[in-house]
Amino acid sequence: MRLFSTLFSLTLAVSAVALPTTDHVVHERRTSTPSRWEKTARVNGTEQVLVRIGLAQSNLDHAYEYLMSVSDSVSPNYGKFWTSDEVISTFAPSDETVAAVESWLVNAGVAKSRLVHTKNQGWIVFESTATEAESLLRTKYYQYTDKLTGSKAIAAEEYRVPQTIQKHIDFVKPGVLLPIPSKDRSAKRTRKFKPTRQASANASSLSTCDEMITPACVAALYKIPHSSPNVSANNSLGIFEEGDYYSQEDLNLFFANFTPYIPQGTHPKPAFIDGAEAPVPVADAGAESDLDFQLAYPIIYPQTITLFQTDDYNYASGEIETDGFFNTFLDAVDGSYCTYCAYGECGDDPNLDPVYPDNSTGGYTGQLMCGVYKPTNVISVSYGGQESDLPAYYQQRQCNEFLKLGLQGTSILFASGDDGVAGPAGDDTANGCLGNGTIFSPAFPNRFSCPYVTNVGATKLYPNHTIADGESSVVDPVGHPYSVAYSSGGGFSNIYTIPDYQAAAVAEYFKNHNPPYPYYEGNASFGKNGGVYNRLGRGYPDVAANGDNIAEFWEGEFILDGGTSASTPIFSSVINRIIEKRIAAGKGPLGFLNPVLYRNAHALNDITNGSNPGCGTEGFYTAPGWDPVSGLGTPNFPKLLDVFMGLP
Incomplete structure (x- = not known):
């Protein structure tokens, strides 16, 4: 319940009534204090504080429309992607906003010479005594102490700004927010077991795909043809990795056994971020990284793969504990994000994200990398968490960044998670569910319920089913065959509402296949009347692909593995192949995929068998059309190619 008890108690009082004796109105108010924090004393009036005024960005209310x-394929501007400079200038605070805020501060007695307008244009900053800041903001500052760590923070319970200025201000620091305390990272769970069959004996067979998914099975399931030997140098598939590292020896073993047409030594192009390194010796190999590359290469080769490996070992391994995720990656592919302000967050969060230089032993001692890599046309991300793991404002700022990347033509795909309608066991409750352990826990970042990425669920071939029989959603109870239960993540967001592009699909699901569970409508009614999911939330996943019994070499041995971590690089590789065809025809990348996918559901293989259990329920059920288990379905390469080749 962390998200709801410590975040959604923060309310923006945008329609507050002005105080009788002033034109100031409440801008932010905290109605409760997180249990870890104790208010200890008033701040001494002479204490120096750095006041940071976050300026309202321009055109955020039009961002979805721009994307x-x-x-959207029916738009006359389809495929006319923006440059990075166009994105930055469109959303920068307006001259009117800057002038209005500066005028307010100067008239209130803050000399203009004290004001600093930051390089990224998002802040006006000045040093002040606590007394001056309290007078300016009609507030009182208090010292707070974290009862577990002893760390200190300054915050107010509410503050006010002039009513005429309110529209120009996003937030003020110090303000009402208290730092979010770190919590232990959930251990990455691997779903692997050693099969009884040998790899080489079944490398090209389609008769055993229900037992072992090989590159031949993937190609047959989705009708993926052999790749052209002539490929564009500008269409490398991007794959994100964090705290998990591939082994070249494992890749070579896989190529030798399953794809001898891929030369030994083939490896991803390094795009190492903030001290990251790869590969590692085979004994230290990560099952996740090995899996991503061993699934992607057979589909895209001779296209290349770019590895976005993030963070030095101290942070990536969890030796230095952080809860934040993806921000250092986003910094590296978009320099403006390093200082970008939105939803009360500006730049990386020192309480949640890695801080560089890292002066710990073996740490990366360089500066935070900002804008050093160009994002690839497609980026596959098999990592994530739960919405309740991080503050809503942190996730919303990231979600806006994915929108900005989509505007520039990048397609981003995320795994939906492996716990059905729940989160990882022990995350929020013993069973990974919210509230009293019965409320479904949406995944982040789909693990993003963010509506500006494509979310990928998992399917499988059930025992004794052939490729011709079709796939079902993954439902693997404990011990069958993995040591933990596994089902495809799916459900409805507690942060984001249903986007227009999927509104008809979600409405059809509710109308014809209404889930048998009570629900609530929006965060304001979280859990009301026994509701276990948000009826008004963005539905996920959007699509699916096979994610069970995947053939893999890991630590020098042949295993079978699974997870939506497998589904995501499969679907991403299909999209990268399609972009390759478009480039050869003089066309460009695809950017944000969802509007086209939802308009062309016929181009996917509909999944109508299975569910995604969790939280003491059978979860949601698959159904004809979109459903919150398998989305629109799995890729049909020829049909998807026809759809996307028919677009400008």
């Missing part, structure tokens, strides 16, 4: 304009 749909270049992403």
Whole structure:
């Protein structure tokens, strides 16, 4: 319940009534204090504080409209992607906003010479005494102490700004927010077991795909043809990795046994971020990284793969504990994100994200990397967490960044998670569910319920089913065959509402296949009347692909593995192949995929068998059309190619 008890108690009082004796109105108010924090004393009036005024960005209310304009196939602007400079200038605070806030501060007695307008244009900053800041903001500052760590923070319970200025301000620091305390990272769970069959004996067979998914099975399931030997140098598939590292020896073993047409030594192009390194010796190999590359290469080769490996070992391994995720990656592919302000967050969060230089032993001692790599046309991300793991404002700022990347033509795909309608056991409750252990826990970042990425669920071939029989959603109870239960993540967000592009699909699901569970409508009614999911939330996943019994070499041995971590690089590779065809025809990348996918559900293989259990329920059920288990379905390469080749 952390998200709801410590975040959604923060309310923006945008329609507050002005105080009788002033034109100031409440801008932010905290109605409760997180249990870890104790208010200890008033701040001494002479204490120096750095006041940071976060300026309201321009055109955020039009951001979704801009993205749909270049992403929806019925738009005359489809495929006319923006440059990075166009994105930055469009969303920068307006001259009117800067002038209005500066005028307010100067008239209140803050000399203009004290004001600093930051390089990224998002802040106006000045040093002040606590007394001056309290007078300016009609507030009182208090010292707070973290009862577990002893760390200190300054915060107010509410503050006010002039009513005429309110529209120009996003937030103020110090303000009402208290740092979010770190919590232990959930251990990455691997779902692997050693099969009884040998790899080489079944490398090209389609008769045993229900027992072992090989590159031949993937190609047959989704009708993926052999790749052309002539490929574009500008269409490398991007794959994100964090705290998990591939072994070249494992890749070579896989190529030798399953794809001898891929030369030994083939490896991803390094795009190492903030001290990251790879590969590692085979004994230290990560099952996740090995899996991603061993699934992607057979589909895209001779296209290349770019490895976005993030963070030095101290942070990536969890030796230095952080809860934040993806921000250092986003910094590296978009320099403006390093200082980008939105939803009360500006730049990386020192309480949640890695801080560089890292002066710990073996740490990366360089500066935070900002804008050093160009994002690839497609980026596959098999990592994530739960919405309740991180503050809503942190996730919303990241979600906006994925929108900005979509505007520039990048397609981003995320895994939906492996716990059905729940989160990892022990995350929020013993069973990984919210509230009293009965409320479904949406995944982040789909693990993103963010509506500006494509979320990928998992399917499988059930025992004794052939490729012709079709796939079902993954439902693997404990011990069958993995040591932990596994089902495809899916459900409805507690942060984001249903986007227009999927509204009809979600409405059809509710109308024709209504889930048998009570629900609530929006965060304000979280858990009301026994509701276990948000009826008004963005539905996920969007699509699916096979994610069970995947043939893999890991630590020098042949195993079978699974997870939506497998589904995501499969679907991402299909999209990268399609972009390759478009480039050869003089066309460009695809950007945000969802509007086109939802308009062309016929181009996917509909999954109508299975569910995604969790939280003491059978979860949601698959159904004809979109469903919150398998989305629109799995890729049909020829049909998807026809759809996307028919677009500008």
